[in-house]
Amino acid sequence: MTNNQHVLLARQPIYNSKLEIHAYELLFRSNNLRDDAQFTCGDKATSQVLLNAFGELGLKSICGEHQAYINFTKNLILELPPFDPSQFVIEILEDIDVDDTLINALKLAKKKGACLALDDFILNHNSAPLLHMVDIVKIDVLALSKKHIERFAKAFIPRGITLLAEKIETHEMFDFCKSLGFTLFQGYFLSKPQNIEGQAIPENKAIILKMLKEVQDTNITASKLAETIGQDPQISYKLLKLVNSAAFTRLETCTSLQQAIALLGLNQLKSWVTLIALGNMEEKPKALHQNSLERAILCQMLGEKIGEHSIYDYYTVGLFSLLDAYFDRPLLGIIKSLNLPDYMVKAILNEKGGLGLALHTAKCFQRGKLDELNIEALEKHSLDIELINELYKQCIIETNSQSDDLLN
Secondary structure, three states: OOOOOOEEEEEEEEEEOOOOEEEEEEEEEEOOHHHHHHOOOHHHHHHHHHHHHHHHOOHHHHHOOOEEEEEEOHHHHHOOOOOOHHHEEEEEOOOOOOOHHHHHHHHHHHHOOOEEEEOOOOOOOOOHHHOOOOOEEEEEHHHOOHHHHHHHHHHHHHHOOEEEEEEEOOHHHHHHHHHHOOOEEEEOHHHOOOOOOOOOOOHHHHHHHHHHHHHOOOOOOHHHHHHHHHOOHHHHHHHHHHHOOHHHOOOOOOOOHHHHHHHHOHHHHHHHHHHHHHHOOOOOOHHHHHHHHHHHHHHHHHHHHHOOOOHHHHHHHHHHOOHHHHHOOOHHHHHHHOOOOHHHHHHHHHOOHHHHHHHHHHHHHHHOOHHHOOHHHHHOOOOOHHHHHHHHHHHHHHHHHHHHHHHO
């Protein structure tokens, strides 16, 4: 790895069977995205991830109260970094060379409180010796048939091994793995709608959709916004509670929606009302709301650099890009029903313009697919990969800070 290369931090949530965030997998990426094959020094990469997580930022700022899953090379297992091993899960890669030295080092790590996971598990002579000592086995569901997945469940679960299904892309696969006894899940399935075509939108969702349409009306006045919000006592209560929270300390308590609008401004209040309204869909997991908030905040941060439109437009585009997962309907129909400006519709549906560039970038960072970034377009706005990575770190911290106030 050349001296001018840096390790970029990405994270992917791991969910439990209740679709709550259980942990985050921390990933390393090279900033040399045009030739990532040069990034071959696994020891240095993992070391940098650990230093970023435990040193520069602090693990809590990245993962909150959750554990961190981190890929460990053999050398780093043989000589564990000087951090509390109970805070992270050692992921043993599928191509690691297993010998007595490694096994002894893993036993020592477990004595110190480390949790061990086998990544991308394939049963062979190399992985077999580890099965009696690991806590978690990660199964790539895209690489296996349902029969193979079921076979692994029947073999491992009775032995007390936790199974983690990774690369889940549909709710159907989540339900299948859950029915087999898998308890941990990783993938993009939460960001996609469930397959319930042909059914009418439930009344509670229809009411929220109507509110989103009214709130996003470009011609709405402060008095009309207050009237619309006032129709939902729960949203009104949450909004006033938020405005009066410690984050907005003031001498006088805000007691009315009209006062809240005057204090915060129309655009910011519209953004918050939209997020709170979506958060009121109690049948949707909190993890989806957190994912939406993170995407909205990152789009807004990028919008501050890109310009062209209001930062609140960027926030809304990020938030609305996941509406299909909330309403379990195709995104096209939902977006068109909201009567958004054409430039926002094109950004959400086709990732066009500056808004679309921010949305595409946010998606890439959330999924750890940094090789798909449009570097040339970003550089035109003076956005290089290191700067975006710093914005993403700030976004994670801001999301963790706001989620409890906005989504509870």
